[in-house]
Amino acid sequence: MAAQKKALSTALPSVWNKLEPLLRRIERPSRYIDHEWGSVRKSDADFHFCMVYPDTYELGQPNQALRILVNAVNATEGLAAERAFLPAVDLIELMREEGLPLFSVESCAPLSSFDAIGITLPHELAATNVLEVLDLAGIPLHASERAEDDPFVIGGGPCAYNPEPYAPFFDVISVGEGEEATPELLCVIRRMRRAGANRQKILREAAKLTGSYVPSLYRWRCEGEAQERGSWIEPLYEGLPTRIEKRIFEGFAESSAWEPAVVPFTEAVHDRLNVEILRGCARGCRFCQAGMIYRPVRERSADNIVNSVLRGLAETGYDEVSLTSLSSTDHSQIAEILSRLNAALAGTGVRVSIPSQRLDSFGVSMAELVAGQKKGGLTFAPEAGTQRLRDVINKNVTEDDLFGAIDAAFAAGWRRCKLYFMIGLPTETDEDVKGIASLAQRAYDRAWAAAGPEARGSVKVSISCAVFVPKAQTPFQWDGQIGPEEALRRVNLLSHSIKYKAIDVHWHDPKTSFVEAVMSRGGREVAAVVEGAWRRGARFDAWTEHFNEQAWRDASAEQGVDPEACAQTTYDVGYIMPWSHISSGVSQAFLARERKRAEEGVTMPDCTFERCTGCGVCKGDVANMLAAPRGANHG
Amino acid sequence: MADPLLFRLRVTYGKTGRLALLSHLEITHALERAVRRAGLPFAVTQGFSPHMRIAFGSALPVGVGGVAEIFDIFLARNVNPADVLDALQSASVEELYPTAAKLISPRAPAASVAFPYSTYEAELSVRVTALAVPRTVTVRRKKKEKELIVADFLADGPTCETTGAGYAVRFTLQAKEDGSLRPDVLINACLAESGLDETALMGLTRVAQTARLVH
Numbered sequence A: 001m002a003a004q005k006k007a008l009s010t011a012l013p014s015v016w017n018k019l020e021p022l023l024r025r026i027e028r029p030s031r032y033i034d035h036e037w038g039s040v041r042k043s044d045a046d047f048h049f050c051m052v053y054p055d056t057y058e059l060g061q062p063n064q065a066l067r068i069l070v071n072a073v074n075a076t077e078g079l080a081a082e083r084a085f086l087p088a089v090d091l092i093e094l095m096r097e098e099g100l101p102l103f104s105v106e107s108c109a110p111l112s113s114f115d116a117i118g119i120t121l122p123h124e125l126a127a128t129n130v131l132e133v134l135d136l137a138g139i140p141l142h143a144s145e146r147a148e149d150d151p152f153v154i155g156g157g158p159c160a161y162n163p164e165p166y167a168p169f170f171d172v173i174s175v176g177e178g179e180e181a182t183p184e185l186l187c188v189i190r191r192m193r194r195a196g197a198n199r200q201k202i203l204r205e206a207a208k209l210t211g212s213y214v215p216s217l218y219r220w221r222c223e224g225e226a227q228e229r230g231s232w233i234e235p236l237y238e239g240l241p242t243r244i245e246k247r248i249f250e251g252f253a254e255s256s257a258w259e260p261a262v263v264p265f266t267e268a269v270h271d272r273l274n275v276e277i278l279r280g281c282a283r284g285c286r287f288c289q290a291g292m293i294y295r296p297v298r299e300r301s302a303d304n305i306v307n308s309v310l311r312g313l314a315e316t317g318y319d320e321v322s323l324t325s326l327s328s329t330d331h332s333q334i335a336e337i338l339s340r341l342n343a344a345l346a347g348t349g350v351r352v353s354i355p356s357q358r359l360d361s362f363g364v365s366m367a368e369l370v371a372g373q374k375k376g377g378l379t380f381a382p383e384a385g386t387q388r389l390r391d392v393i394n395k396n397v398t399e400d401d402l403f404g405a406i407d408a409a410f411a412a413g414w415r416r417c418k419l420y421f422m423i424g425l426p427t428e429t430d431e432d433v434k435g436i437a438s439l440a441q442r443a444y445d446r447a448w449a450a451a452g453p454e455a456r457g458s459v460k461v462s463i464s465c466a467v468f469v470p471k472a473q474t475p476f477q478w479d480g481q482i483g484p485e486e487a488l489r490r491v492n493l494l495s496h497s498i499k500y501k502a503i504d505v506h507w508h509d510p511k512t513s514f515v516e517a518v519m520s521r522g523g524r525e526v527a528a529v530v531e532g533a534w535r536r537g538a539r540f541d542a543w544t545e546h547f548n549e550q551a552w553r554d555a556s557a558e559q560g561v562d563p564e565a566c567a568q569t570t571y572d573v574g575y576i577m578p579w580s581h582i583s584s585g586v587s588q589a590f591l592a593r594e595r596k597r598a599e600e601g602v603t604m605p606d607c608t609f610e611r612c613t614g615c616g617v618c619k620g621d622v623a624n625m626l627a628a629p630r631g632a633n634h635g
Numbered sequence B: 001m002a003d004p005l006l007f008r009l010r011v012t013y014g015k016t017g018r019l020a021l022l023s024h025l026e027i028t029h030a031l032e033r034a035v036r037r038a039g040l041p042f043a044v045t046q047g048f049s050p051h052m053r054i055a056f057g058s059a060l061p062v063g064v065g066g067v068a069e070i071f072d073i074f075l076a077r078n079v080n081p082a083d084v085l086d087a088l089q090s091a092s093v094e095e096l097y098p099t100a101a102k103l104i105s106p107r108a109p110a111a112s113v114a115f116p117y118s119t120y121e122a123e124l125s126v127r128v129t130a131l132a133v134p135r136t137v138t139v140r141r142k143k144k145e146k147e148l149i150v151a152d153f154l155a156d157g158p159t160c161e162t163t164g165a166g167y168a169v170r171f172t173l174q175a176k177e178d179g180s181l182r183p184d185v186l187i188n189a190c191l192a193e194s195g196l197d198e199t200a201l202m203g204l205t206r207v208a209q210t211a212r213l214v215h
């Protein structure tokens, strides 16, 4: 049968007439109607890309990847980008009843009418939503079932660093930063479609681009074979890469920190101007995936940032700006940036915020620079309760750092602080768990003393615990997770160890952390579990009220996958993990060395403050790029 | 609100097309952002978290449009209203669009209470010559059911007319100090009373807000 090849066209069909009557019957219709300030509709392009966030508008619209990629694609000649989100459940149900397919925001065009769609994979609990998106769009769930005129389905984001549980659902998985990689990939598809190439040919060409992984072009090996051959994947054709290197956007530091933004009508999470001031973090926490995959560290300059903030505020009308990154107070010019912004924004009612506080008195003095008179709560993340365990995880923070931060914060007028910890970190003992209680109580004592007599009654310290999830591409990727029952036992031990009534303990449901671990560490066999769970009704797994554990358990049983083994097995560092063919630039040898140092309690410095520790990311033109030496103005 | 040092500018705007689907809270956010984008010299409140001094006219429900909606913005500098209107228009989207701006007395009554009479126009897909009005309608407020007597609020209408575009119903509601009757609730109740389906309602728009009842 001669497959029908899709012709490129400049116009997209619209389903607005079908959607409009439904909007009267649902909550917050403003999420689905476009026309926001900053929404772009590009008319002079013949290749249409839709960027999808696999959750609702209010979570997805503020997403940085979505914004960056829509801008980057629209900036490319011949390509146009639109946005799409998963509707809330009320609209999804109506759409299924009425046979209305998933649509883009701008043109209200069915997703299936696009040439390519991109789905960002922001965290491990979005997998069933990917299937919900495809199904609602009427696009075949499996890449292997897609016809010539179906869109190319491209994945990316943090979960691309272990792409296997998503492998059958995507034509291409794009690893690393997409500013340049996404338009390049789309241009290849466009050029080849124009030339009349079929899907298979286009995919083989796409697989040659750095950072793009085409799972269907590789056979998935069994465990024994994978361990013997040193890789789980085997190319089906000559000339395919066996290692997928992530893409790095080398122009990041020089590029403008102002990124055109859509200003939503509905109240979104982080509903503010987000300005990315630096990328990457080299503190080297051994559990942290972001700290490994976004290296090297690249800072934008103070001038770039200050100008971009002022321009962004003027163009969007936001009354809040957040200086985002993994560790904003580590920026070498952070004090200068905040002082200049304070001076420029005085009297305008604009708030400046930094997403998290560095755990020392410098971090607090930076928080104070932007807090003005309004001091809500501060958040600190010691992660572990004892120095021993903090050394294991390379959290280079001492009790004195924490207490110095608490002293400074409560003396400056803060009354509440939240402490983040993880339960179940590798090598954790009951002593470490009790150590969390002890640390929090002593933190409370310091806060009480620093707050002064009038304020003592309102001093509040809370503890927030999450179960450790082993993440791909980190030194702890080989470590198993503790089981949900054991996690609850440790949380109870912690609760009982706290003698102060003024300290609250909150914890995340260990059952969702369990699914996170399965998704984080699973191989290609887990994809069938995702599909089975979705068929049993799992979706919106990250929403406590929707999480459906039974669906996941039943699907695992049906597929003969042992989820406990997947989440909880600890391997030797010589074991080839199912994502070893994906490279973040940080070498597996470095990860293994770090895992050994963890065992010995040996810490390593941050290469942006001290020496290179040899992670392997920097080579050729790729290197840390700081706007000024770090450490000079840091405590 | 009366601060003799501030200039009070009253802006009239339209909430039209698909943006009729915005809620009042969404409208207020969108307008504040438009004022910031326009670069107006707005005044800010004193205190812990300073914010823009802006006051909005009476709210419209989700799904109800308006052609002459109002907000007042307090400015720290005297400005030419025509320039302000220009700046606001270039900072606004088409369907939430300022159409007039004028300076008013800082002591004038607030926009939310100055115009208790609202005239609405409902657009219907079917021809009706007269719409039956129920004596009461039941509304839910915070999970409690409440009976409202329509005559307490309905100041004029409903009158049916055939327009160039289709069939329209006009009516005027009066806001009371202790509450008001939502226009969409009333029109749907009237449709039901007349044996018509809710889907006959194509659109609902506030066409005028007045201080006194005008027939």
Ligand code: SF4
Pocket (backbone or CB within 6 Å): A282, A295, A296, A297, A607, A608, A611, A612, A613, A614, A615, A616, A617, A618, A623, A624
């Ligand atoms: S290679 Fe060295 S300098 Fe570069 S990120 Fe890794 S540790 Fe830092």
